[in-house]
Amino acid sequence: MMQSQFDIVVVGAGPAGMSAAVEAAKHGATVCLLDEQQRAGGQIYRNVAQTTPAQAKILGKDYLAGGRLVQELGQSAVDHRAGVTVWNVGEDGAVTYSRNEQAGQVRGQHVIIANGATERPVPIPGWTLPGVITAGAAQIMMKSDGLVAQNAVLVGSGPLLYLVATQLLAAGAPPKALVETQTRRNLMSALPHFFGAVKDWKQLVKGMRFLVTLKRAKVPRYTAASEIAVEGTDHAQAVTFRAGGKDHRIETDMVLLHQGVVPNTQISRSLKLDHRFDDIQRCFHPVTDALGQSSHPLFSIAGDGAGIGGAKVAAISGRLAALNALASIGKIDAGLRDTQAAGLIRSRQSELSIRPFLDVLYTPPEEVFAPADDTIICRCEEVRAGDIRKFAAMGCDGPNRTKVFGRCGMGPCQGRNCGLTVTEILAAEHKRTQNEVGAFRIRAPLKPVTLSELSALSDTIHQDKTQ
Amino acid sequence: MKSSSNSATADTIVIGGGLHGCSTALHLALRGMKVIVVEKDRVGRHASSANAGGVRRLGRALPEVPLSAASAQMWQNIEALVDDDCGFVASYQVKLADTDEQMDQLRARAQQVRDIGFEHEHIIDQQTLRDLVPAVSPACIGAMAVKGDGFANPFQTIKAFHQKCKQLGVTFHEGSGVDRIERAGTEWSVQTADGTFVAPNIVNCAGAWGGKIAAMLGDDLHVEARAPMLIITEKMPHFIDCVAGAQGIPFSFKQFPNGTVLIGGGHVGTAHPDINKTDLNFEGLATYAKTAQRYFPIMKNAKIVRCWAGIEGFMPDGIPVIGAGQADNVFHSFGYSAHGYQMGPVCGKILSELVIDKASTLPIAPFAPTRFAA
Amino acid sequence: MFKPLETPPSDEQLSFTFDGKPVAATRGMSVAGALFQSSTDAIRNTPVSGSARGPFCMMGACYDCLVQIDGVTVQACQIPVTDGLVVSRVPNTHKGAE
Structure with a gap:
């Protein structure tokens, strides 16, 4: 019988969840880390520990940096359960999951939700056609399937769009075009935030380098594109749009959409935690304090699930959430928590300095909303x-x-x-306002589960009680 | 948005914008009354949306049988009432049995219903059952069946009743919980978050909150808020037309035309009526899952897409309160104890008769609010 | 549509079936990835309109890559391929089907 009672349960093994789990275990807490993927890393560092030299070359240093976290996790005392789908998080800290069609349940005195982000939906005509995928999906396929999208047209806005484009280029599959929605007006609005962003000049340089690389490779870029649609009956055939006062049509069977990422709030919503709409990032996020404490004492939230900040910020917030959790269950005292947290909060602040610039520069166009x-x-x-x-x-x-x-x-x-x-x-x-309108109530199961799994659950619960 | 200086007069104020409130308002409006509905949340927010949609005469408590039979006739022609078919599909309701003892219980029950003059419940043997419900487990040896019963779509139903009411001039005040009710001469004055409304008649259709409203009107009627749970599956290829229940076991099972299968029938979670919250009880849900597989082996691999619970009012004796309160021109219609959906159309009519004619054409004595008086 | 980043070693190559047809794949791929590689991306029809649909997010969020394995509906992007795996389309429940 597997252990089912833990000091801390962490949901999600991306940068936030891995850091949180490792940090908590370091302080002597028993930790269970649950993650849907077969290997730790989350979407950003997906498959990072299994990368081949060819993949490493294409995906770059920022990606490979995630390998260290995976390694730390492997060396820690964390009970990492991979390939499990969490389908309910109870208010009492009981987390129910399926693995290979078998239900399981663990209970934490505190639960850290680190379920990351999902791509913002980009509802344009034809986005449901086969052959239209998200830019993130194309990147996931490079990372874990070893596959490269060919002749892709990338549509939308945001740093990931350029990153994926240059990665495709490096992999010998130059994109057919970039159809970008950001306008000169976005740039003007973003400029006031530029000086804040300069603190993170390395990121800015990296961004510039992407654009230079794409230009050298003569990848056509269309900016301020509007009225974007995908043509096709049973499959994507072409992207049509308006840019520079003209109508354009680019034939392709591979369209990659991206308009940034938004917090995955399925778990936090199902727990009815407080949420707020962020007018700049144009999405809801659960309300947390600096350490990640949510509106319910048993739950902390770490990483992009609490608000978009990227992988480095997520790793820091994971450690902060761990400190918060440790203190809340009495594993460390408040003094130690605050001393350790102070430095982390400062470095997170500096990592976040580029965010306002990016958020405004790549704000999605109104036609997305x-x-x-x-x-x-x-x-x-x-x-x-x-x-x-x-x-x-x-x-x-x-x-x-x-x-x-x-x-x-x-x-x-x-x-x-x-x-x-x-x-x-x-x-x-x-x-x-979006806050007044609110969001969907989320019900269990968070992901569909078979009747036979659900009926087996009562036996699991009974065994647990009689232990 | 809200102005608390709202004030309006009407012939009747209906408290509660669920199916029973809407149906009452609809029938009153059809007879020319000016009606205001005040609803503390949103129309259909609670049990009227979160119910299983069963349109069932089968297995009703005996006092409900005549009302349910009359309502069944209204369901056959529901479009004439609300300009929408409410997703009503008439087929059969069956109550399954897998032991001889259960078959005997069903036979005895069908006899009781015949004894009070109703012929709709029939006993069917295993072969007939299998012809009717090929997917049923071979362990089922027979059933009680009612032809013409079936199911409808609760969402579509509450929407249709609500829209029809609005068309007939009924005014709805949502987000308008009742703070106080006062007598002003021959009128009732209902003070809500959304303003004060005045009318000579009040109908209390407040469901799980009906007891609270009754207390404001001077009637001591205890209703317990419970949270009946439901499971809905992924869309499956069509395999059953009937609605199935099981003798002696909380279970209700149906497949909607879109392919989803709904499982419910009595297991409850925890209701928090003061904050509109329900908590699921996974052991109850697991029992539903087991029961569904026991009667329908095809369900083993079916994926559950969502589980939820609504807040419903239950009376101590399991049948609703329908009738006049102690004060003048006060009427109650609540506590339907998780089987009020099918009776929605007829009970609205009954309440309209009580308000306007001071008597109903159907036998409602067993539902009298006075039955709980010590 | 998609090409492999590199030629996989032969001991990493395997085969499964989709709707009875053999599909070549490499160990470590998801079912959805392998289907993409074989240019099979219209893998189901929607229940509402019957339109063709294929994998979209590859991270388990969108539920567009549904297939069946052993009679259970699963997300093709979340299932690693194994040699000899039998994958089928989800039954078409669209009204116009059959």
Whole structure:
């Protein structure tokens, strides 16, 4: 029988979760780290410990840096359970998961949620066609499948778009084009934040280097693109858009979308923790203090799941959340927590200095938040933007009511793909703030689970009780 | 957004914007009354959305049988009432048995219903059952069945009733919890977060919160808030038309036209009615999962997409309160104890008769609020 | 559509079936990755409109890469390929199907 009671349970083995688990174990806490992937690393450092020399060359130093964390985790006393899908987090700290169709449950005196980010949905006409994937998906395939997208057209905005483009280039698959939505106005708005960003000049230089590399390789770039759509009937065939006062059409069977990443709030929402809408990053995040403490005493949140900051910030916030958790269960005292936290908070501050510049420079265009009526926004139930507007006119004033009106958000993804768009459309229709409109209620299971697994769970719980 | 200086008068104020509140308002409006509905949250926010959608005469408590039979007729023609079919699919409701003892219990039950003059419940043998429900476990030896029962879509239903009410001029005040109710001459004055509303008649359709409203009106009616749980699966190829229950076991099972399968029937989580919150009870859910596989082996590999619970009001004797309160022109209709959905259409009609005619054409004596008086 | 970054060693190559047809793959790939490599990305039809759909996020969030293994619906991007694995399409529950 596997151990089921821990001082601290960490959900997610990306930079935040790995750091949190390692830090907590260092202080003598018993730690269980649960993660869906077969290996630690999260999406950003996915598969980093198994990288071949060819992959290493293409994916670059920033990626390989994650190897150290994976190594530390491997050497620690953390009980790392890989390949497990967490499908419920109870208010009592019980975390229920499946592994190979078997249900399991662990309980922590404190739980650190480090479930990272997902890509912001980019609802444009044709985004549901096969052949359209996220830029992150293309990068994941380089990292863990050893596959490179060919003749890709990258669409959207944000640092990852350039990173993936240069990685494809390095892998011998130059993208066909970059269709970018950021405008000169974005740049002007971002400039006031430039001096803050200069503190992180290395990042800025890196960004410039990407652009130079793409230019040298003669990858066509279109900026301030609008009215972007993917053409095709059963598969993507071309990207069409307007830029520089002209209509464009680029043939491709591979479209990579990206408009930045947003916190994955499925667990924090299911726990009904307090959330707030960030007007700059245009997404909800759970409310936390500097150490990651959420509105519920048993739960801390670390990494991009608490607000987008990137991998380095996530690793720091993981350690902070661990200190918070350790102090809250009495493993360390508040004095030690605060002494250790102070330095970490300072270095996080400096890592975050470039954020306001990037957030404004790559803010998604309004058409991402206000898709045309015909555009599908709920990929599972195929609900269109116009349907939501129609529901709004009929009195539908919140995301949860769109379920009543037209099954929006009721498919297997539970609103992961449409939640933010629904909030934005309803906010616009009712002229209210996103905070007022709110978000979908998230119900267990967080990910679908079979009936046989669920029925086996009662036996697991019983065994646990009689132990 | 909200102005607390709102004030309006009407013929009747309905407290509670669930299916029963909407149906009551609808029938009152059909008879020409001006109606205001005050709802503390949103229309259909609680049990009216989070129910299993069963349209069932089968297995009803005996006092409910005549009401349920009358409501069944209204369901057959629901579109005429609310301009929407509410997703109603008539087929069969069956109550499965896998032991001889259970079969005997079902036979005795069907006889009781015949004794009070209703013929809808039939006993069917194993072969008939298998023809009707090919996916049923071979261990089932028979069932009680009602032809013409079935299911509807709760979301679609509450939406249709709400829209029809609005079309008929019913005014809705959502986010409008009742703070105080006062008598002002021959009128009732209902003070809410959204303003004060005045009318000679009040109907309390506040569900799990019905006891609280009753107390404001001088009636001591204890209703317990519970949280019946439901499971919905991924979309599966069509395999069953009937709605299935099981003798002696909390279980209700149906497949919607979109392919999803809904499992419910009585296991409850924890209800927190003061903060609109429900907690799931995983042992209860696991029992549902076991029961579903026991009667329908095809479900073993089916994926559960979502579990949830709604807040519903339960009376100590398991049947609702329907009737006049002690004060003048006060009427109660709540505590449907997790089986009020099918009776929604008829109970709204009954309440409209009570308000306007001061008597109902259906036998409602067993539901009298006075039955709990010590 | 996709090409391998490098030629995998022969002992890392394996084969599974999708809808009865053999698909070549490399150890370490996900089922979705391997399907992409074989240019099979329209792997299911949606229940609502019957439209073709394929993998989208590759990180387990979007539920567009659903397939069935041993009768259980799973996310193809979350399942590592194994030699001889039998993968099938999810049943088409769209009304116009059959």
